[in-house]
Amino acid sequence: MSMQSHLTELEKKHQALEQEINDCLTHPAVDDLRIVELKRKKLLVKDEIERLRHNDSASVH
Numbered sequence: 001m002s003m004q005s006h007l008t009e010l011e012k013k014h015q016a017l018e019q020e021i022n023d024c025l026t027h028p029a030v031d032d033l034r035i036v037e038l039k040r041k042k043l044l045v046k047d048e049i050e051r052l053r054h055n056d057s058a059s060v061h
Helices: 003-025 032-060
Strands: none
Touching: 003 032
């Protein structure tokens, strides 16, 4: 998998997690721990995206 396609997949996953978090926040019956777990996953994906972008830009120079 190329770096760009991997980044694209991670960005899609990040957006899907964002949508799932928003959906959970609109339903009061959703467990708070579920929301915390989704936010943690979203942050991990964001960190991975940033790490890959940083490594990619560092390798260009």
